[in-house]
Amino acid sequence: MSNKPVRLGLFIVLALSASLPALADVDGQHLYRQHCAKCHAEDGRANTLRGWLYFAQNLSKVKWQDNNSDSDILEAIQDGPGAMPGYADTLSEAEQLALVKAVRDLRKP
Ligand code: HEC
Incomplete structure (x- = not known):
C-alpha cells in the first residue's frame, strides 16, 4: 500500500488548521477605526465633524x-x-460580530 493518499490527507489537515486562526482572529477595534471612527469617533462619542453633520449616535453613553x-x-x-451606510454586503459575519464587541468596549463608566 502506498502512503501517498495519507500524506495528501495530512497536508490538507495542516493547511486547514493553519488558516483557521486567521478566520477567528478578526480585530474588531481595527475595523472600528477603519470604518466607523470617521463618524462615531475613536472613543465612540461621535464628536467629529462628520458625526456632528450626520447626527451620529454617541456609542459610549451608558444609557x-x-x-x-x-x-x-x-x-x-x-x-x-x-445617514449611516449598511455593511451587510461589505463585511463578513465574523467582522460584523467583532464590531458589535468593539462597540460594547466603547462603553464609558
Ligand atoms: C457616515 C457616517 C457613519 C459611519 C461611517 C458609521 N455610522 Fe453608525 N451611525 C451614523 C448615524 C448618523 C447614526 C444615527 C442614525 C439614526 O439615529 O437614525 C448611526 C447610528 C449607529 C448605531 C446606533 C443605532 C441606534 O439604534 O441607536 C450604531 C450601533 C452604529 N451607528 C454603529 C456603527 C458602526 C459599528 C460603524 C462602522 C461599521 C458605523 N456605525 C459607521 C453614522 C455613521
Whole structure:
C-alpha cells in the first residue's frame, strides 16, 4: 500500500488548521477605526465633524448601551440607520460580530 493518499490527507489537515486562526482572529477595534471612527469617533462619542453633520449616535453613553442589545447593534451595522451606510454586503459575519464587541468596549463608566 502506498502512503501517498495519507500524506495528501495530512497536508490538507495542516493547511486547514493553519488558516483557521486567521478566520477567528478578526480585530474588531481595527475595523472600528477603519470604518466607523470617521463618524462615531475613536472613543465612540461621535464628536467629529462628520458625526456632528450626520447626527451620529454617541456609542459610549451608558444609557444607550443599556437600551440596546447586541442584536440591535448588529442590525444597525448591517442596515445602517439614517445617514449611516449598511455593511451587510461589505463585511463578513465574523467582522460584523467583532464590531458589535468593539462597540460594547466603547462603553464609558
Ligand atoms: C457616515 C457616517 C457613519 C459611519 C461611517 C458609521 N455610522 Fe453608525 N451611525 C451614523 C448615524 C448618523 C447614526 C444615527 C442614525 C439614526 O439615529 O437614525 C448611526 C447610528 C449607529 C448605531 C446606533 C443605532 C441606534 O439604534 O441607536 C450604531 C450601533 C452604529 N451607528 C454603529 C456603527 C458602526 C459599528 C460603524 C462602522 C461599521 C458605523 N456605525 C459607521 C453614522 C455613521
